[in-house]
Amino acid sequence: MTDAGRSRWRRALAGLGIALVAWLGWGLGVVRATRAPRPPPPPGELRGAWHVHTTRSDGRGTLDEVVRAARAAGLQFVVVTDHNVVAPGDAGWHDGVLVIEASESSSRFGHVVAASLPRALTPEERGGEPLDTIDALGGEAVLAHPFHPRRPWSGWEREPWRGIEVVSNDTAWGEITVGRGWSRLLPGLAALPFDAARAVIGLVPSTDREEAVLDGALRAWGAGPRRPDGSLAPSRVLLCSADAHGYPSYQAAFEAFSMHVPVRPTGDAAADGKAVLAALFDGRAACVFDGVAPAARVRLAHATGAAMQLSADGSLDGAEARLWRAGAVVASGRGESGAVRFDCAGGCGPGIYRAVATRGGRPWIFTNPVVIE
Numbered sequence: 001m002t003d004a005g006r007s008r009w010r011r012a013l014a015g016l017g018i019a020l021v022a023w024l025g026w027g028l029g030v031v032r033a034t035r036a037p038r039p040p041p042p043p044g045e046l047r048g049a050w051h052v053h054t055t056r057s058d059g060r061g062t063l064d065e066v067v068r069a070a071r072a073a074g075l076q077f078v079v080v081t082d083h084n085v086v087a088p089g090d091a092g093w094h095d096g097v098l099v100i101e102a103s104e105s106s107s108r109f110g111h112v113v114a115a116s117l118p119r120a121l122t123p124e125e126r127g128g129e130p131l132d133t134i135d136a137l138g139g140e141a142v143l144a145h146p147f148h149p150r151r152p153w154s155g156w157e158r159e160p161w162r163g164i165e166v167v168s169n170d171t172a173w174g175e176i177t178v179g180r181g182w183s184r185l186l187p188g189l190a191a192l193p194f195d196a197a198r199a200v201i202g203l204v205p206s207t208d209r210e211e212a213v214l215d216g217a218l219r220a221w222g223a224g225p226r227r228p229d230g231s232l233a234p235s236r237v238l239l240c241s242a243d244a245h246g247y248p249s250y251q252a253a254f255e256a257f258s259m260h261v262p263v264r265p266t267g268d269a270a271a272d273g274k275a276v277l278a279a280l281f282d283g284r285a286a287c288v289f290d291g292v293a294p295a296a297r298v299r300l301a302h303a304t305g306a307a308m309q310l311s312a313d314g315s316l317d318g319a320e321a322r323l324w325r326a327g328a329v330v331a332s333g334r335g336e337s338g339a340v341r342f343d344c345a346g347g348c349g350p351g352i353y354r355a356v357a358t359r360g361g362r363p364w365i366f367t368n369p370v371v372i373e
Helices: 003-034 063-072 130-136 169-177 182-191 196-202 208-221 250-256 269-281
Strands: 046-052 077-080 092-094 097-107 110-115 140-143 163-168 223-226 232-234 237-244 258-261 286-288 296-303 307-313 320-325 328-334 339-342 351-359 362-367 370-372
Touching (some): 003 182, 046 250, 063 077, 063 092, 063 097, 092 269, 196 250, 208 237, 237 269, 307 320, 307 351, 307 362
Parallel strands (some): 077 097, 140 163
Antiparallel strands (some): 110 140, 286 362, 320 328, 320 351
């Protein structure tokens, strides 16, 4: 090698070393130092992952590995949704984590997750009218990753469905595999060794299309059944989907965001599982990006002066939030004194409302629709 060649190699190695030191400094001094704390949930609240796969279908981990990852991430339940499988023997409390069995059906219109099914759908049922079949079997249908670039939902004219995944890790990865989302991938990979939750959150694309479908369905169908306390539930609900397969890791997916439900466990696995599903499907659950900041007991409700208010345990100060009704933003606010107040023009009268809060420009809280009579 010539002297000139050796000089170029030395400069390249020196540049690489400087870049490595800068990356480590950023990762340890900025990313790791600002990781969101993960306090345990307060009494009367459980946190869990919706839409998880194991080795029963295309997941990389066994049920025991999923449970260990959920426990390490501070979750108390996981809804396992292996493809075209229902394994009721897996349901129950496992080392402090409640496993709830559901199934993701690979139908001719796309993927649909069904909870409370007594059995998996047959190939003939998946090739027919899967939503009708799920309803006839007493299940609740959720449109899975409806705008996935490779496996989008195509049966929009079909009914009935109860929920839609407004956030899906599988959609995020799917966009990258088709050549979109690379601008999100590189920062995520850089942050991964220091804060896996932040890396996962950084991959999440815009949820505008999913939210528009939800709002359209709410305009068409309005309120749903009444809850046991007499209040009206929304006709459609949103869920944030881990769609966890074990890469980059289950724990990373579980730490990024979770569904928070106002459920106090009894220790009776069957009763607790039903209570969690009831909260997920009657609108009492909230999606929180725990990897951004902690929040508990999230609540959107009427406030004084015909306003609406978003409240939560944990500071909402500095959060930016928007209030939606009938597919339009009707008010916005900034967190002050631990809450966000929304003052609608003319007052926040009867209707169906939902709120979305961000912190530092990142998605943080999605409330489920709230029916104001």
